Amino acid sequence: MIAAIVALIPKTVRPLPPDPNEARASRQWRRPAQFALLSIIATFLCTTLPPIRGDRDYSWWIDGIWQNLALGAAAALCLVRIRPCSPDRRVWQLVAAALACQALANTYWSWFVHQIVPEPFPTVADALWLAFYPCVFLATVLLVRSRVAQFPLSVGLDGLLVGLGTASVTSALVLPPVLSGLSGSVAAMATNLSYPMLDILLLATILAACALFRWHPPPGLLWLGLGLAMTQVLDSAYAIQVAEDSYWSGGFLDAGWVVAATVTALAAGRHRRPSIARVPRAVSLALPILATYLGLFILILDDYIKVTPAATYFALATVLASMGRILAAYWESGPSGEHAYLARTDDLTGLPNRRGFYARAGLLLPGKGHGVSGLRSPALLLLDLDHFKDVNDSLGHAAGDKLLCVIAARLNASLRDEDLLVRLGGDEFAVLLPDADVAGATQVAIRLCTVVEEPVPLEGLRVQVAGSIGIAISPTHGHDVGTMLRHADIAMYRAKRQQVGYLLYTPEVAGDGSLETTRAGMRLLDQLRTAVVKRELCVHYQPKVDMRSGAIVGVEALVRWDHPERGLMAPEHFLPTVQQNGLMHAMTMAVLDQALDGAAHLRERGFPLPVAVNLFPPSLEDLDLPLRIADALSRRDLSPGLLVVEITEDFLLGNLIRALKVLDDLHALGVRIAIDDFGTGYSALSYLRELPIDEVKLDRSFIAPITADLRAAAIVRTVINLADTLGLTVVAEGVENHETAVALASYGCTVAQGYFCGRPMPIAELLEYVAAAPAMLSVDAAREGRLDYADILGCDDLEARLIGRVR
Structure with a gap:
């Protein structure tokens, strides 16, 4: 019925969202209008109360004026509640038209028809009342x-069943008194019969619509159905009172019609789904079954007590629809069963997939608190192929797929019928042994490793791969599927790292991969992400000291994390996590801002020291970075020469062209460029020729052994001479003692950085540290961005000055 009609009507096209200003203006007048209309309705309802309504005589003001105003107010209320942007506005316009027909019909009847004795029937009022039904039916x-874009046939038949069953019962109860009072012309009898029949069909339509939503209809349909159900009940009561000649104007029926019209009007504008629990599946199945039994009951009752023909026909249609529902269920079960099988099967190997694994493993691993019978327990083996990616990359995905199929067949052939082999995804397989101890699981793992290592002919080659297997035994290593799989995964990756083929899970094997450590790592990552986004990381500054004068000639900004529980954390404890989770650019920008703030504080105290900041590949690929740095310098009134950006060879791993463009723009701005960890990469010398470099920072791995290793000393001396020839400043990192400092000075190194020169410290301590002895900087040159370490005054007594400065 409704399912067929719904399928024929094209889906409503949703309009574009309205202008927010128009929506706001619309709300400003709609709310007072709704209040005024509801006040009219409430006033009429008060007039129907017994203390106010003194008698049952017709009242022109109450029944002729105020009741019609209330019905018209309900129609107007429906129009007012329609949102201009609503995709269902045509629906509610039809409902408003239906309510308007009802109001006009009642007005015509009370003003004209009621005054004529005897009353004519049918009249224009009846035509308007009957027009109410097609409008509401179409709106529904x-x-x-x-x-509902589409729905299964079975769901549509459920709605048809409930609708027909309700129609049969209602016809048996409501129609007899109406039929007994039928008299007059054919038109009069047809009109009298139309009201209850249309009420029955409308109620059946509403119930069928609710079935399409699986008995969880949207709010609009819920309120519309409630209002129409109230209308049907009132119409049935009216028909009975008219047959018994007991109806009187102004009674509860008139009040009920106004309330029903108001509830119907309030259905408009309700788009949000209420927080109502979904009807259980058992209930949704019980309703069609109940409707079927009601239809059968009506047919059986017709043999003992003659019911109306309409009730008999509706009951027969209910039984036929029930038979159709059974056929539809059988028809749909075939594809559903096939879909369920495909959903749990890997389409490449034909093995069960992860979903199928969880379904079957759950039967053997019932969960924590449920013991496993017998002396042995289920065992889970997780197998991952080694070097499978190399096969895919070199021979292609088709060859990789063929390799997976061959290995899957071999694994399956080496297992018992009761063992479960699944492909979890990629090159990962799982084997669930329903009854095995540690020794038995180990033997299976050895056999599987042997099978996997057998060569496979692919593309004219004999390809050989290996497998790494992690073993977990229940209940020792877990009671549920998730825990067992996680522990087997940890053992498998440890076996892969140790290249031992297979490994049994133990807490010692887990190590850093244990469940508790993993949770702690996730919590630490969440805290770190918050610290980076909210810029809660702090910066410490390590001084750079001139090797000739002992004066501080610059500082390097080093990031630290003041963790609320672990205290101050050095970057090596959290920087890898920052890199792996895409937080490097955000952290670099936060450190850069704090470093420039520190440079501003130093300048305000009379120490215009250059501040060095590390830039990493994600930031070096940002073409807007030079503009942002220029803006940051301008806001702090800092010279570009007071900023040094340090890069490492990691920038070659990103977009090299973009990185070179960023470095050229920064250098043109006046920002100094330094190569950090110089000498540790393969392309170190090419940097000196291709990049706009001002400084070279020798890595601590070269500096530390120069007093004991002649080769290391020769390399450092050569790099210093090369940099001096190119006009570059050399900064030695990792200067930890006096002997190293003296040796570097003798090689001609100009600047040193390390614990011997000063430890990293907060900005407040740095200000005190710098102020402890007079800085020997060319202040004017620094302010103009012309700071050159060669301008710093020399000192013959290097040892005395340097030791006195840094201690």
């Missing part, structure tokens, strides 16, 4: 069509 269909 459109409302369902706008929300």
Whole structure:
């Protein structure tokens, strides 16, 4: 019925969202209008109360004026509640038209027909009342069509069943008194019969629509159905009172019609789904079954007590629809069973997939608190192929797929019928042994490793791969599927790292991969992400000291994390996590801002020291970085020469062209460029020729052994001479003692950095540290961005000055 009609009507096209200003202006007048209309309705309802309504005589002001105003107010209320942007506005316009027909019909009847004795029947008022039904019926269909794109045949038949069953019962109860009072012309009898029949069909339509939503209809349909159900009950009561000649104007029926019209009007504008629990599946199945039994009951009752023909026909249609529902269920079960099988099967190997694994493993591993019978327990083996990616990359994905199929067949052939082999995804397989101890699981693992290592002919080659297997035994290593799989995964990756083929999970094997450590790592990552986003990381500054004068000639900004529980953390403890989780650029920008703030504080105290900041590949690929740095310098009134950006060879791993463009723009701005960890990469010398470099920082791995290793000393001396020839400043990192400092000075190194020169410290301590002895900087040159370490005054007594400065 409604399902067929819904399928024929095109889906409503949703309009574009309205202008927010128009929506706000619309709300400003709609709310007072709704209040005024509801006040009219409430006033009429008060007039129907017994203390106010003194008698049962017709009142022109109450029944002729105020009741019609209330019905018209309900129609107007429906129009007012329609949102201009609503995709269902056509639906609610039809409902408003239906309510308007009802109001006009009642007005015509009370003003004209009621005054004529005897009353003519049918009249224009009846035509308007009957027009109410097609409008509401069409509105219901459109409302369902706008929300249900398609639905299974069985769901549509469920709605048809409930609708027909309700129609049969209602016809048996409501129609007899109406039929007994039928008299007059054919038109009069047809009109009298139309009201209850249309009420029955409308109620059946509403119930069928609710079935399409699996008995969880949207709010609009819920309120619309409630209002129409109230209308049907009131119409049935009216028909009975008219047959018994007991109806009187102004009674509870008149009040009920106004309330029903108001509830119907309030259905408009309700788009949000209420927080109602979904009807259980058992209930949704019980309703069609109940409707079927009601239809059978009506047919059986017809043999003992003659019911109306309409009730008999509706009951027969209910039984036929029930038979169709059974056929539809059988028809749909075939594809559903096939879909369920495909959903749990790997389409490449034909083995069960991860979903199928969880379904079957859950039967053997019932979860924590459920013991496993017998002396042995289920065992889980997780197998991952080694070097499978090399096969895919070199021979292609087709060859990789063939390799997986061959290995899957071999694994399956080496297992028992009761063992479960699944492909979890990629090159990862799992084997669930329903009854095995440690020794038995180990033997299976050895056999599987042997099978996997057998060569496979691919593309004219004999390809050989290996497998790494992690073993977990229940209940020792877990009671549920998730825990067992996680522990087997940890053992498998440890076996892969140690290249031992297979490994049994133990807490010692887990190590850093244990469940507790993993959770702690996730918590630490969340805290770190918050610290980076909210810029809660702090910066410490390590001084750079001139090797000739002992004066501080610059500082390097080093990031630290003041963890609320672990205290101050050095970058080596969290920087890898920052890199792995895409937080490097955000952290670099936060450190850069704090470093420039520190440079501003130093300048305000009379120490215009250059501040060095490390830039990493994600930031070096940002073409807007030079503009942002220029803006940051301008806001702090800092010279570009007071900023040094340090890069490492890691920038070659990113977009080299973009990185070179960023470095050229920074250098043109006046920012100094330094190569950090110089000498540790393969392309170190090419940097000196191709990049706009001002400084070279020798890595601590070269500096530390120069007093004991002649080769290391020769390399450092050569690099210093090369840099001096190119006009570059050399900064030696990792200067930890006096002997190293003296040796570097003798090689001609100009600047040193390390614990011997000063430890990293917060900005407050740095200010005190710098102020402890007079800085020997060319202040004017620094302010103009012309700071050159060669301008710093020399000192013959290097040892005395340097030791006195750094201690």
